[in-house]
Amino acid sequence: MELYETNQLKIYNSLSKSKEIFKPVVEGNVGMYVCGPTVYSNVHLGNVRTFMSFDLVFRYLKQLGYKVRYVRNITDAGHLENDADEGEDRIAKKARLEKIEPMEVVQRYTVDFHETLQKINNLPPSIEPTATGHIVEQIEIIKDILQKGMAYEINGSVYFDVLKYNETEHYGILSGRNIEDSIHNTRELDGQSEKKNPQDFALWKRAEEKHIMRWPSPWGEGFPGWHLECTAMSTKYLGEIFDIHGGGMDLKFPHHECEIAQSKVKNKVNPVNYWMHANMLILNGQKMAKSTGNYILPNEIFTGENNILSKAFSPSATRFFMMQAHYRSVLDFSNDALEAAEKGYIKLMEALNKLDNIEVGKVSSVNIGDWKQRCYEAMNDDFNSSVLIANLFEGVKYINLLIEKKETISAADFKEFQNTLNTFVFDVLGLKNDLEQNASEKLNGLVEMLIKMRKEARDNRDWALSDKIRDELAVLGIQLKDGKEGTTFSIN
RNA sequence: GGCGUUUUGGCCGAGUGGCUAGGCAGAGGUCUGCAAAACCUCGUACAGCGGUUCGAAUCCGCUAGACGCCUCCA
Incomplete structure (x- = not known):
């Protein structure tokens, strides 16, 4: 009997804006897709937080006994800078600046991405597909949407017809917008575009002469629109309807909204049962972002080479810091907060190192069963790592009291206690014991x-x-x- | 301007209509040759103003602030 049969997991679904009991499409199996990074620069700590949040989800689902297929893409092409930029591919732009091949940029930052996530002890996903590896699939989807009359071609580019889609579907269902508002509010911004409406988004973009990354298509040489790759790869590996789709809060609109629209037209179904959005990491009162320069790199934390922190912090302490907050809350990054978290982390590890000093007795004065239950309940409640950690510190208190012989524990309970601590600290939270190393x-x-x-x-x-x-x-x-x-x- | 989120003690951060997490820092105590650790105790916080209620920090409204999205973004 698997744990998921006795644990009722609740997930906050961004689509319904409420916590729902999790029920996978196929019992015992979970399909999860998370929007991965665009590999044109080093991942910053804000990116890492999102991937860590879903690493927690992945780990806990596995702990519950689910067989999880976790797909996370690498965006290595097709990311539009903006419409006014004539569709220059973001990666190609950076490549030209550095005078190297686009795929070299991709390779360099993909390696950095993997190294960073490994340092912070994220588990690798089950499948990590790349956008450039799925051009064919994307073209097929575009053909299908064109054929259904929900897209139009202009000058070698193909755009999704949002207004037409909105006649029968609700464009904005996830982000809580309605298209009319959006028309009124963007009218002034856009100049002369080849799009019929400013709300329309690109499925395929014509490649200009100088554009390096380009693929042949029925509409000429070009590259796919950003929103399309996730639809192509998620449904390819997880099916037309899958369980969980995750990503950063900032992708809710328009990215995820567009994914829903694409799937609804192509497959006539809502692609995702549970939409999960991880909240932002805040630095200096604003979200970390590459574009604004307001960010810190993970390596700068691990080495202490930065102007924000007073010293270096280990990946584990950093991970602990993030796990102390709930994934749906905004988290403030600061030196004080990290220092406090580090001390808490050390306290937890020191306690675990002392487990061997506990002498077991005949009876238990501490209720390990109840405590264990509370740990699971915390995680069952929308992956509340914050409450889980509070319970783990309750466990630390038990350890100290047991060593001082102010409490007693039976051999059986001790074994369960030890197993549960290890499960949650190392398997679920993904912490490492730096002290032991x-x-x-x-x-x-x-x-x-x-x-x-x-x-x-x-x-x-x-x-x-x-x-x-x-x-x-x-x-x-x-x-x-x-x-x-x-x-x-x-x-x- | 539109949509959404949020405002918790010195700091970071959970949470619930009444029993009021946790970590860090601080105070007192126990223990100790000294110290540290550990343990015990403590501060009695929920932006402001109204309303609903027997009872709200928790529900509703208004006001103010902050943040996110509306353009690439984890």
Whole structure:
């Protein structure tokens, strides 16, 4: 029996604006798609937060026993800068600036993306498709939408006819807009565009002469519109209707709105059952963004090379900092907040390291079953990592009280306690125990220190003490070897 | 201007119509040769103004601030 059968998971659905009981299309299986990065620069911490939020979702779904297919794309083409820019591809633009091949830019930043997410201990998705690898699929969708009369071709570009779509469907269903408002409010902004209406979005863009990334199509050489790739790749790997679609809050409109429209026309169905949106990471009172320069890179945190932080912070402390907030809340990034989080993280890890010091007894005075239940309930309530962590600190308190023998625990309960802590701290939250990783270095330092103290004893001809140090270390499996150059040691 | 979100104690951050997370910082205490850690206790916060209610920080309205989207964006 899998855990999902006894745990009622609730997910906040952006589409209904309410928490709903999660029920997958196919029992025991979950299809999840998350909009990935555009690989034209290093991922900043704000990007990382979103991917970490969905990493938490992925991890918890797996913990509940679901078989999860997690698809996250790499946008390596087709990202329109803006309409006035004659559709110059964002990646091509950067490539020209740096005088290198577009795919070289893509490669460089894809590697950076993977390295960064690995450092912060995100699990890799099940499938990570690229936009350039799915040009054919995208062209097929465009043909289909054209054939159904919901798009039109002009000068080698194809646009989705939003107004026509809106006659029978609601364009704006996800973001809570209606097209009429939007017409009134964008009229002044747009100049002469080849689009029929400013609201229309590109499915295919004609490539100008200088444009490097281009593919042949029935409408001439060009490249696909940004919104299309997600529709193509999500439905290709997860089916026409799948369970979860995630992304940053800032993608809700127009990106996700457009995805819904494309799928509704092509497949005549609402593609996604649960829309999840992760909230923004705020720096200096505003969201982190590449375009405004208001951002910090993960590596700048890990090395401490930046003007914002007083010191370096480990990936784990950084991850803990983010996990302390709920994924749907705006989170403020600051030195004080990170410092506080780091201390909390260390407190948690220190407690886990002390688990072995607990002596089990016959009966338990702490209610491990209830506590475990509260941990699951926190996560079942729309992945509330914040409340989960509060419960974990309750567990820290238990550990300390048990060591001080102010509480007691049975062997069976202790095993469950230990398993549950490990499950939530390492498997679900995805934290790593940095303190443990440093342990071997510290052990070396410790033995060096004893060698020094033993030398002092020997210099004082305190043979009793020096022999005691050597013998007791030997019992621990640490052998001291006195040589001409001083004392060395080996650990068995 | 439109749409949406939000405003919690010194800081970060959960949450609920009445039993009022958690972390960090702070105060007092226990323990300790000293210290640290740990444990116990404490501050009694929910933008402002109205309303609904036996009762609201939690529901509704208004006001103010902040943020996000409306253009590429995690």
